[in-house]
Amino acid sequence: MNPYIQYMYSYPHKTAYRPLEGISLKEYAHLLAGSGHGLYLHIPFCQTKCGYCNLFSAAGHGEKEMDWYLDAVERQSSQYSELLGPYQPVFSEMIIGGGTPLLLTKKQLDRMFSMMENFFTFSKDRELVVETAPNQTSKEKLEVLRQAGVTRVSMGIQSFSDGELAALGRGHRAQKAREALALLKSFDFPCINVDFIYGIPGQTADSLLGSLKEALDFGPDEIFLYPLYVRHGVRLESEGIVPDGEAALEQYRRASGFLREKGYRQDSMRRFVKRKGERAFSECGMGTSLALGCGGRSYLGNLHFCTPYEVGGRECLEQIKRFEDTEDFTRIVHGIVLDEGEIKRRYVLRHLLIHPGLDAERYEEHFKSRAMDDFPILSRWAEQGFLHGDRFLGLTEKGLEWSDYLGPKLISPEIKKAMDEWEEQHSSVKGGWLSE
Ligand code: SF4
Structure with a gap:
């Protein structure tokens, strides 16, 4: 595998x-x-x-x-x-x-x-x-x-x-x-x-x-x-x-x-x-970040936006030109508005894959529901030895090395479909690996 x-x-x-x-x-x-x-x-x-x-x-x-x-x-x-x-x-x-x-x-x-x-x-x-x-x-x-x-x-x-x-x-x-x-x-x-x-x-x-x-x-x-x-x-x-x-x-x-x-x-x-002590928990699933320039993304609540993503040099140049020709930068023309389900997924992903892991109590405070109920796959991963912990649900050594296998399993079907469509439109070859 x-x-x-x-x-x-x-x-x-x-x-x-x-x-x-x-x-x-x-x-x-x-x-x-x-x-x-x-x-x-x-x-x-x-x-x-x-x-x-x-x-x-x-x-x-x-x-x-x-x-x-x-x-x-x-x-x-x-x-x-x-x-x-x-x-x-x-x-x-x-x-x-x-x-x-x-x-x-x-x-x-x-x-x-x-x-x-x-x-x-x-x-x-x-x-x-x-x-x-x-x-x-x-x-x-x-x-x-x-x-x-x-x-x-x-x-x-x-x-x-x-x-x-x-x-x-x-x-x-x-x-x-x-x-x-x-x-x-x-x-x-x-x-x-x-x-x-x-x-x-x-x-x-x-x-x-x-x-x-x-x-x-x-x-x-x-x-x-x-x-x-x-x-x-x-x-x-x-x-x-x-x-x-x-x-x-x-x-x-x-x-x-x-x-x-x-x-x-x-x-x-x-x-x-290389630092002494444990990494402190930091809330990284709900942060607000504003991006400047062409290619960086902004995260404002349920709105994520960015200039259209491209990989090829020519396509990137076209986007840069479009960015430079923009008159009104406050109009948001490309991005995604997340619903509650997607915000939960983002929160889980942003915490689970990094030490000290997902704080189950904070999750419940934010969303008024339990992470284990919203994502039953987490219990299976715990049984399979990928996750451990109680209040903080974190990756085991085995979980760490399988991070890039586990993470994608939390992508919603809707987002997966949109990503696959983009891949198809941008490539003549199917089945490649996608990375950030
Ligand atoms: S990997 Fe880094 S240095 Fe190399 S082309 Fe991409 S952005 Fe530039």
Whole structure:
């Protein structure tokens, strides 16, 4: 049996979103009143498109094109800020993701951070997270991040083997990643996160461990281990690459055991954290988050919205152009409005797959019903050894390694149908793996 069906990073998947009519951000603005919200900015540009990448990103942009994009983000920020003004939102977290945000020039990065400060209010202890890639990690740009008060930098390294990086179609070499990580480390940001991939063609458990051992020399605060997914529309699919689930599972077992042995706390199938103590429960199924730019999604109560999801470079470029031509950013034209059943599913998924798990009492407080009654499959999983606990229903070690198999079982038939329709429309080949 293949344990790698789908990464349930968020629910519902963007492929279930559809055109919306007659919805304005104005109706939902009150949900952003007060403090504790998230702000996300998507920078959809990359130096090259990696062979496995199904994120909303496109390659081949120059400084001028990125300026046009920032012009549009500025107009969007201005409109949002004006509309939200009466509710005085205070954001406790800002994530700048991509794509590769550090592909922006120093001047553009300065402009981007000033823009955020000018249009939005942040709490004093706010988290500011930026994603980067080895080729774009320079002293000059890290200096900008330090000035901006970045608290967490996340770097996609994926492997310290040149052969594996080539198999992934990554644009950097292992030596560049070593240099970038050493430089990043010298800046002393409060948190450094590094990403690695397993299940790469030609990779072995030993070579994966070799990469992780090298990474540990730099003392990262967090390590994310991602299984390789090859989904419709990515370059590796056209090359006929099909990941070997069994080999990937074996690699995961060795790597997760190794990281735990080295003192990393495993919070989910992917996330390993070098911090003392247990991860505190945090309510992540009901949070409010506002996205800026093209490709990032907003979560406001039962409304989730985003520009249409695309994988191919040409399609992403078309969406970016449409975003830049938008006059009224407060009109919500693409997304999904969730009913109570879908909100429950989202809540369960957002908590069950991450330590310490689903708090059954809080679930009952929120929904006035019991999670075990709403989702009888949870009792079966407990009997089968995937789940344990009473008040906190969490994944066992076996459950953790089967996270990407269990999560998709909680997708509702309606959402599954919408996702399948999208897949059919966007691909001539059926049966591929879908990842976030
Ligand atoms: S995987 Fe990351 S760096 Fe590679 S193309 Fe996608 S967004 Fe860009």
